[in-house]
Amino acid sequence: MTPRRIITVASGKGGVGKSTFAINFALTLARVAPTVLVDLDSGTSSVRNTIAAPVERDLYHFFRKGEPLDRCMTPLPEKLDPTGHFRDFSFVAAPQHAIEEFTNLSDTNRVRLIRAINQLPASYVILDLRAGLDTNVLDLLPHSNSGILVFTPHHPAATMAAADIVKALLFRKLRLVFSTDGPLSNAEGASSQLATINGLLDRVEDSYDDRIPNLDAFLTDLFQAFGDAPVVRALAENIANFGVFFVLNLFDGVRESFDAAVAPFVRLLQSQVSAQIAIHNLGWIVNSREVHEGNCHRRPIVLKTVSDGNLRRDKILADLEALADMAGTPRAPARRRSTIDYLLSIDPRGVLLDQLEVLNAMHRDPAALQVRDNFAYIARRALHALGSLPPDRFGQRQLLTPVELCQALLRSAAVLTLDSDGDAAAVPLP
Ligand SMILES: Nc1ncnc2c1ncn2[C@@H]1O[C@H](COP(=O)(O)OP(=O)(O)OP(=O)(O)O)[C@@H](O)[C@H]1O
Ligand SMILES: [Mg+2]
Incomplete structure (x- = not known):
């Protein structure tokens, strides 16, 4: 079948x-x-x-x-x-x-x-x-x-x-994952990091602001701030697999x-x-x-x-x-x-x-x-x-509601949360 x-x-x-x-x-x-x-x-x-x-x-x-x-x-x-x-x-x-x-x-x-x-x-x-x-x-x-x-x-x-559709889709996804009251927000110290990430995202999305022109530049900034942390790597993979x-x-x-x-x-x-x-x-x-x-x-x-x-x-x-x-x-x-592989292969x-x-x-x-x-x-x-191609790389098996989408993104990004040092740590899934 x-x-x-x-x-x-x-x-x-x-x-x-x-x-x-x-x-x-x-x-x-x-x-x-x-x-x-x-x-x-x-x-x-x-x-x-x-x-x-x-x-x-x-x-x-x-x-x-x-x-x-x-x-x-x-x-x-x-x-x-x-x-x-x-x-x-x-x-x-x-x-x-x-x-x-x-x-x-x-x-x-x-x-x-x-x-x-x-x-x-x-x-x-x-x-x-x-x-x-x-x-x-x-x-x-x-x-x-x-x-x-x-x-x-x-x-x-x-x-x-x-x-613009492609841009909107990718940003919708990133906004959901990094939302300040979203799934990554419970960890201690996460709120200031999420605020930083959202501030950077605002600049990338704003086409009148050319300080961070696209997601690759955004990733370079994150890489400098957090190193090759799992959360940064997950982001790189999300972009490269789109x-x-x-x-x-x-x-x-x-x-x-x-x-x-x-x-x-x-x-x-x-x-x-x-x-x-x-x-x-x-x-x-x-x-x-x-x-x-x-x-x-x-x-x-x-x-x-x-x-x-x-x-x-x-x-x-x-x-x-x-x-x-x-x-x-x-x-x-x-x-x-690794994030650096991603950035170098462009x-x-x-x-x-x-x-x-x-x-x-x-x-x-x-x-x-x-x-x-x-x-x-x-x-x-x-x-x-x-x-x-792997399932969901083209078309989709199921349409997801925003809540289901957020859960799926976290699962696919190896389930990450930010700890107080800005590193990412795995959280067990419900
Ligand atoms: N390959 C083609 N050759 C000739 N005419 C075409 C071709 N594709 C579409 N058309 C004609 O162009 C017009 C618009 O096509 P269609 O209704 O499929 O566009 P649409 O993008 O769905 O538009 P809408 O936004 O109104 O839904 C129709 O009159 C259709 O017959
Ligand atoms: Mg139509």
Whole structure:
């Protein structure tokens, strides 16, 4: 059985093709294992507008009528899936009209939604999030990676906004761990150290203050203050293990995409967040009339029947299935590194060259040449990431409430507390 993963699709700005990607990506994954797409974008209800399926129950019924979420799933009607190839696909539609419970999720409703999503009966759960960066988006994103970010070479602001999501996610995590009334605050003498750390974090996060430009500089300061203490090392590992995954929509050539989107994205992350985080390009989707027409006719491009090219399709599906089997054997986590190893291994040039290499490799891969195959290609790379990276490095097994997140972070950071000398000591877990 394929391990369950929840994969978010987010973008800092609207209109970049997030829903188009999420729908076609979920449909493609459904060829491999049961997949549910949840439309969490209250603004446009675009999933139900893009798939011509009669919706019996949606998130209105979940929030207002107390229906379990798995009773709000809509399968494809026969006219969209005459061959039954997509019978393992279903979606949870957003309410037809805006309702307060969904537009402004209360804490209680957010926790209820998180718990229900965690229990959906599927191997892959894809969340189409609304654009922007409010708590409703942040709390649903994974904590150890970015989920899938979508942006395009045509909207520089969307590229910047995608980088802001990564920044916000990492800082949310650090703020929780180092909060002055959080889990590290009980130890004697901790409060002044936590205050110092928070003061430093304020400076890193403030892009108008360039005294500590990013988390690597922050780490260097901490290293000077506390030495290679476990708490500093845990921080370094948290940053180095954070994975960023993105998809380029409206792709218009390697050179253009590199100059207009990939390079600015990588540079922003390096200068404002860290030169160490791993950035993975999962693939691109070309700008195509067929994609847009598929949306307008409410038959997403991946569902369009084609009379030719079956051979190619079979090959891609065989690849997909082979890769899905791999998803059960995650690689062992990387060995622990000292903070100084981390700081010494930063090479900003390497990251940009890697990105160019990936773009070129994709360009040469025949599976990426036609628009319908773009989604299979991305799904193939995503399944490969799920299979080869440690769990939670890409996507997440469970969504966590802020309290659960804090507990998980402490466990993963070898459970640390500050003692009065500024060193870290292990605390037993409850
Ligand atoms: N690869 C593509 N080729 C052509 N048109 C596209 C492509 N991707 C998206 N579009 C079109 O761009 C528009 C925006 O797409 P979509 O609704 O998926 O974006 P979104 O990011 O989900 O927007 P919103 O923020 O409003 O939810 C739609 O009209 C869609 O048909
Ligand atoms: Mg959308």
